[in-house]
Amino acid sequence: MNIVVTVKQIPDPNVAPQLDGNRLKRTGVAGVLDPGDEFGVEAGLQIAAAHGGEVTVVSMGPAQAMEAVRKALSMGATKGVLVSDDALQGSDALHTARVLAEAIKNTGFDLIISGVESTDGYTGVVPQMIASILDIPSATFAKSIEINGDTVKINRQTEKGYDEVEVQMPCVITVTAGVNEPRYPSFKGIVEAKKKPVDEPGSPVAGESTSQNVESVNDAPQRGAGEVVEDDGSGAAKIADFLAQAKVI
Amino acid sequence: MSLSPEHEEFRKVVRAFADREVRPKAAYYDERAEFPTDVILACGEQGFLGLPIPERYGGAGADYLSYLICVEELARVDPSVAITVEAHTSLVCNLLYHFGTEDQKTRWLTPLAAGKKIGAFALTEPGAGSDAGGTQTSAREDGDDYVINGAKMFITNSGTDISLLAIATARMADGQISAFIVPVGTPGFEIGRKLRKIGWHASDTRELAFTDCRVPKHNLLGESGKGFNQFLAQLDDGRIAIAALAVGQAQGCLDECLRYVAERRQFGRPIGSFQAIQFKLADMATKIHHAKLAVYHAGNLRQNGDPFKIEASMTKLFATEMAVDIAREAVQVHGGYGFIEEFPVARFYRDSKVLEIGEGTSEVQRIIIARQLGLDPGLR
Ligand SMILES: Cc1cc2nc3c(=O)[nH]c(=O)nc-3n(C[C@H](O)[C@H](O)[C@H](O)COP(=O)(O)OP(=O)(O)OC[C@H]3O[C@@H](n4cnc5c(N)ncnc54)[C@H](O)[C@@H]3O)c2cc1C
Numbered sequence: 001m002n003i004v005v006t007v008k009q010i011p012d013p014n015v016a017p018q019l020d021g022n023r024l025k026r027t028g029v030a031g032v033l034d035p036g037d038e039f040g041v042e043a044g045l046q047i048a049a050a051h052g053g054e055v056t057v058v059s060m061g062p063a064q065a066m067e068a069v070r071k072a073l074s075m076g077a078t079k080g081v082l083v084s085d086d087a088l089q090g091s092d093a094l095h096t097a098r099v100l101a102e103a104i105k106n107t108g109f110d111l112i113i114s115g116v117e118s119t120d121g122y123t124g125v126v127p128q129m130i131a132s133i134l135d136i137p138s139a140t141f142a143k144s145i146e147i148n149g150d151t152v153k154i155n156r157q158t159e160k161g162y163d164e165v166e167v168q169m170p171c172v173i174t175v176t177a178g179v180n181e182p183r184y185p186s187f188k189g190i191v192e193a194k195k196k197p198v199d200e201p202g203s204p205v206a207g208e209s210t211s212q213n214v215e216s217v218n219d220a221p222q223r224g225a226g227e228v229v230e231d232d233g234s235g236a237a238k239i240a241d242f243l244a245q246a247k248v249i
Numbered sequence: 250m251s252l253s254p255e256h257e258e259f260r261k262v263v264r265a266f267a268d269r270e271v272r273p274k275a276a277y278y279d280e281r282a283e284f285p286t287d288v289i290l291a292c293g294e295q296g297f298l299g300l301p302i303p304e305r306y307g308g309a310g311a312d313y314l315s316y317l318i319c320v321e322e323l324a325r326v327d328p329s330v331a332i333t334v335e336a337h338t339s340l341v342c343n344l345l346y347h348f349g350t351e352d353q354k355t356r357w358l359t360p361l362a363a364g365k366k367i368g369a370f371a372l373t374e375p376g377a378g379s380d381a382g383g384t385q386t387s388a389r390e391d392g393d394d395y396v397i398n399g400a401k402m403f404i405t406n407s408g409t410d411i412s413l414l415a416i417a418t419a420r421m422a423d424g425q426i427s428a429f430i431v432p433v434g435t436p437g438f439e440i441g442r443k444l445r446k447i448g449w450h451a452s453d454t455r456e457l458a459f460t461d462c463r464v465p466k467h468n469l470l471g472e473s474g475k476g477f478n479q480f481l482a483q484l485d486d487g488r489i490a491i492a493a494l495a496v497g498q499a500q501g502c503l504d505e506c507l508r509y510v511a512e513r514r515q516f517g518r519p520i521g522s523f524q525a526i527q528f529k530l531a532d533m534a535t536k537i538h539h540a541k542l543a544v545y546h547a548g549n550l551r552q553n554g555d556p557f558k559i560e561a562s563m564t565k566l567f568a569t570e571m572a573v574d575i576a577r578e579a580v581q582v583h584g585g586y587g588f589i590e591e592f593p594v595a596r597f598y599r600d601s602k603v604l605e606i607g608e609g610t611s612e613v614q615r616i617i618i619a620r621q622l623g624l625d626p627g628l629r
Contacts, residue, residue: 074258184266186296187259187311188304194255 001053004109005044005077006100006127007037009061009068010120017120022214023090024120026062033068036115038182039175041072043145044113046180051147054078056107060088060099066198074185074193081107085203092210093121097129102204105134111152112172116141131172138172139165143179252314252545259315263322266295275327278451279596282443284409285451289333292323293364297334302342306354307363313486313552317493317544324497325504328600329451331494332607336405337361339487341368344416344428348471348479357414357430366413371401371431371457372480378402379613380628381418382477384426386459388419394463395419395429397437401457403607408440408455415457416470418477425474429464437462448599484608485558488565489547491608495565495572496541498597498604502572502579503533505594509583520582529582533575540568559621566614569604576601 009031011017011024018025033041044055057072059065060083069080081103088099104112112131117124131138142154143162150169155162157176167173185193229238243249252260270291278285292298300316302308316338324331345358345368360366377383386399397419407415414432421427431438441456471479507530510521520526543564550557579594580587587594605611616626 070258184262184295185258186309187255187300187315188309190255190258190262 001048001051001110002108003044003048003053003055004104004107004112005037005040005055005057005072006104006112006114006130007041007057007059007068007072008034008118008120009059009065010034010118013119019217022217027064031064031067033071034115034119036117036119036177037068037072038075039177039179040113040115041075041077042180042182043142043173043175044111045076045183047111047145047147053110056081058100058103058107059083060091060096060103062089069198070193071185073196073198074189075183076185076189077196079196080198082198082200083203084200088203088209090210092212093123093125094129094211095205095207095209097126097133098205099203100126101130101133103201104130106201106204107199109134110169111147112136112170114172114174116174116176127172127174134170134172136170136172137167138174139167140174142173142175145173145175145179252318256314256318259311260318260322263297263319264325266291267322267326271323271330272326275330275451276590276593276596279327279329280450280590282445282450284333284453285330286410288327288330289367289409289411290364292330292334296364297323298337298364298367299342299362300338302346302358302362306346307359307361308342309362314545314548317490317548320490321493321497321500321541321544324494325501327451328494328498328597329449331497332449332452333367333406335487335490335494336370337367339490340370340484341406341414341416343486344370344470344480344483345430347483348428348476350467352467353430353470360413366411367406367409368413369404369407369415371404371407371415371417373401373403375400375402375456379610381481382426384418384420386417386419388421388427388429390422390466391463393466395466395469397429397431397459397462397464399459401459403444404455404457406453407457408443409453412440412453417457417459418480419459421474423474426477427473428470428476428480430468430470431459431462431464435462435464446603448596448601448603450599485561486551487608488561488614489544489551489557491604492540492544492547492561492564492568495568495604496537496544498600499533499537499540499568499572499575502575502594502597503530503537505592505597506530506533506579506582509586509592513584513586526582529578533578536571536575540564540571543567559618562609562614562617562621565609566611566618570611572604573601 012030012032048055055077056079057077058081059069063084069082083099083103114127128138139154141157143157144155146153151166153166156165229235296309297319299308300311301313304310320331320335342362361368372381388395388397412433416428417431418426418428437460439458444454513520547557547560547564576598580598583594586592
């Protein structure tokens with residue numbers, strides 16, 4: 001089975017983000033493999049181990065994103081593709097999906113796994129767009145994945161519980177945090193990752209990289225002070241009311 | 250001296266592991282003086298209990314430098330976990346790997362290096378500490394067995410649920426000292442009480458007693474009678490690892506201080522804005538930097554097969570004394586809160602002192618260094 005996992009390098013979330021104009025600064029800042037993508041890589045590795053096949057990681061980003069690709073390779077992926085092109089700077093979700101879909105088409109695929117959304121941009125639409133461009137089905141928010149022959153069955157996380165969803169391969173699956181526990185790379189894995197093949201094509205699609213323009217960036221509003229509930233015996237009930245109002249319970 | 254990009258990458262992995270899997274439980278196990286079996290087995294699953302051991306013997310097939318990095322990063326959050334890994338790897342796995350027969354490696358090294366079990370090294374006795382050559386424990390030949398009698402003191406990793414064996418030194422009939430593999434459960438091998446310590450609470454330290462304890466002859470480790478000298482050479486390895494542990498815990502102290510001085514306000518401003526505090530932190534960072542260079546320099550010598558005896562002792566001496574100083578200053582920077590157990594620096598302070606004692610006291614390191622300088626300490 002050809003398993004493709006899309007991965008992205010994001011600025012280290014433990015460091016305060018910096019702006020480059022109206023865009024997030026991505027080069028020259030410490031980057032990490034998006035923690036959300038680690039679940040995708042782990043899912044791919046587990047499926048490959050159980051059902052045979054290999055895992056190819058596909059990424060779009062500046063040259064520096066090679067670190068994220070290598071991280072995925074050190075976890076055990078077989079090979080990588082990094083599409084890096086100055087013309088792609090500032091790409092919006094749709095253009096990113098076009099580029100990734102084209103790269104995925106070139107590597108061949110049976111199953112494409114992505115995180116639900118990136119931890120920096122949070123658009124959460126790229127995987128579905130890839131499925132649409134490749135004209136294959138997608139099943140999203142998987143909290144578990146089961147493969148039976150050509151069929152992928154997922155438990156799709158919902159607000160109330162989960163739906164069981166079945167799709168035919170080839171397809172795109174997005175995975176939530178909690179679908180598995182991503183492994184830590186071993187020292188040997190790190191050394192071997194340097195020798196694994198990574199294809200570095202330029203942008204395979206022409207045209208405008210974005211149809212969006214960020215006009216301005218503003219700080220998120222400060223959170224107001226919380227409400228303190230004095231417990232005079234009715235504390236639990238008051239908190240339950242509050243949670244019910246917030247539609248949490 | 251520099252580490253390869255692969256080593257730096259591995260450091261990130263161990264750091265992430267330590268932050269996620271070790272840090273949240275450090276205070277819990279320390280407070281209860283309980284051995285963190287789950288944490289150590291998790292280390293085992295990552296290959297951290299056999300980093301420098303080849304894969305054919307269950308190890309991770311990494312190298313000595315990656316092992317030092319691992320000990321350093323674990324100590325940054327929990328010195329008890331780090332010493333558990335260190336004693337197991339430097340003193341037990343290393344000895345089995347270097348001196349074990351093929352059979353001994355298959356049978357004993359493999360489960361240890363694979364991280365399923367841990368091992369103990371039993372050299373120190375109630376009457377023989379710095380003077381390890383003063384071993385009183387005896388090993389007498391009897392048919393196909395050796396019969397061991399004697400007592401051991403301060404033995405790390407000896408009485409946990411996952412302890413597999415002790416490598417015990419004993420004097421033979423000809424007066425020479427050898428070492429024996431004594432599996433847990435051998436009749437006559439009594440694992441004594443857990444010692445109450447001022448630090449390293451989560452590390453298992455015990456007295457051991459051997460009473461007519463029989464082990465088969467093939468449990469002799471290394472060449473008969475040569476054991477002692479071979480082992481002393483091997484101890485140099487462990488000294489660099491203890492220095493790495495010291496560097497890690499000192500870094501842990503500095504991390505805590507950096508966080509605290511930004512939060513704590515007195516006289517209307519963060520205490521980190523006072524030059525007296527800033528200078529303490531600047532001194533800490535400077536000392537850690539130098540100790541770390543020394544650790545990885547000695548580690549590189551060892552890894553390349555170059556002589557490193559004097560470097561190992563100098564590094565152990567310098568790094569451990571530094572770690573004790575820094576732990577004391579870290580408490581000072583925290584004021585009264587540093588004396589309260591909720592703050593990690595209180596634990597680091599208690600954990601630090603033993604660094605100047607275990608695997609050769611500071612005085613013993615100075616003796617070794619003086620000897621390497623060509624001076625005669627006048628000892629046997
Ligand atoms: C928590 C802990 C864990 C340990 N784990 C292990 C283990 O797993 N296996 C093991 O075998 N041992 C272990 N040890 C023992 C440790 O290695 C010894 O404690 C150490 O070597 C010192 O021996 P001692 O305690 O008998 O002190 P002593 O040797 O009695 O020393 C007392 C003092 O005299 C000084 N001194 C001694 N000789 C000289 C000299 N010639 N010149 C100048 N000063 C001298 C010492 O430096 C020290 O200050 C552990 C100890 C501790 C505390």
